[in-house]
Amino acid sequence: MSTDAGAGRARFRPFHLYFYVLMGAFALAAVGAFAWIVNSSLKTDVEFIGSPPFSTTTSWQFGNYAQAWEAGGVGAFFGNSVLVAVSATVLGVFFSVLAAYPLARIRFRGSSLVLSGFLMGLMVPWMVTFIPLYLTLRDLGLLDSRLGLVLVYATYNLPFNIFVMVGFMRTLPVELEEAAAVDGAGPSATFFRVIMPLLGPGVAAITIISFLNNWNEFFYALVLIHSEDRMTLPVGIWQLSQAATYGSNWVTLFAAMLIAVAPVLLVFAFLQKRITEGLTAGALKG
């Protein structure tokens, strides 16, 4: 897709101006929205309500961030989000790499049935299963626990991950296993020593996508977690917004939103190309 910056850029032609105007409008909308949040997060509540929304802050309340982190509970939400998103991602990626290997490279009876079982998860909308899922987790004693949420997230990462990894592993040459077998390596040693080291780009793509999904997930977190001290960021911030509306404590909420957004924007800034490629791979073939 995109090549290195500067290389192969087109010479400027007048009709390019239309494109710049169009892209500029979109970029401006994004920058404007973020700037407004940053600005509001640095006001006092009185300033936020009393001054026009476009006026820049005069008080520079950096304390709002500390306020959100401690009193608002954002620190705890952040910790929960890290714990849940990281564990679910690791689990979901490892299990799907394991499962994808036989599905992609070993001929056995029922393999296409198993594969379509996994891929069904890509086609059925998630929202229909939430009631029995809620009941199942209640029966297993996993309701309102972070472990339950981790297992659910890992499961919902599987279809996409397996889909991508099966496609990826099929592109590797067959001779890899043959050569390893000639050298006397057993099948699992072959997998861990020969195949795994070659999976880097595919694993990177599914790890990033899974992590973003798990970090941002709202619906299941809302359905399955009820105690405030176990909430992840999206639900925690929503909870905070409910409280803000009654207590007129707006600026803390804006600070909280920025805290939630900052890490993903940072990740995105560094891994932009990987992320867009990963998303494209999944969405198009799926």
Place this chain on the structure above:
Amino acid sequence: MFRRAQRRIVVPFLLPASLLLAVFFLYPLARTVQLSFSEFTRTGRQRFVGLSQYAELIGDDQFLASLGHAVVLALAGGCMLFPPAVAIAWAFHQRLHGERVFRFLIFAPVVLSVAVVALMWKFILHPTLGLVNPAFAAIGLGDLVPVLLGDPRTALLAVAFTAVWHGIGIWIVLTTSGFARLPADVLEAGRLDGAGEWTLFARVMLPMMRDLFRTLTILWIVQSLQAFAFVFIMTGGGPFGSTEIPATLMFRVAFENAEFGYAAAMGVVIVVLLLAAALGLNKLLKRDDLEY
């Protein structure tokens, strides 16, 4: 033969993932269908009622209205989404200077949590504390703009707009990859024949990406049905039920009225309608494949 030895690892490798899938996806999915045949009482007892809840759904004005809203959301959102997405993807196709900065800014909302984006726009659209209404008021046009989330005529459109703002980056990237796969020799031939950029775009590029747009349309419909968080956070289904979609209605019926069975029946109907819509669209939009 090493093939036989390989088969020994099939079961252990598949087991963890299969177990998770069975417990947290396949079993709940099967149980959704089973639940849809049972009625729950307030005390949590269930009894078998056959298809009667499906019959009830057909006459349920709230459910029918929510389906209508889902259609409006998909259509209106689609109209807000595709023209700009295609235009921007076309822009990216031109390999302009400074493209990377624009890419970053336009794509950034995609990686944000739906919850944060919904909250953000709820505030931006706030009539006095937000950005939009005060901006119009400042240039003297305040009377022309209603309270966007508080007016039943505009609330659903405002929610659709927010969902589009959040997701448009993905659609741009997907469309860009469509542009990238266009055969360069065909475009070059067109240019040599003296076709302008606009003619090339409208007569050559767009028709060639027909299949891609078919896929994208279906993807968008599936996505827009799941716009739960946007509606839930921005309007809660109001004002006057004007933004209630099947997802939020299901959630309310299940957790506020504790009618798990009835909500499950809705879920089954939604899946069936969705699959039917996807199949129908696929057929409808499929023409004899063009040969390049």
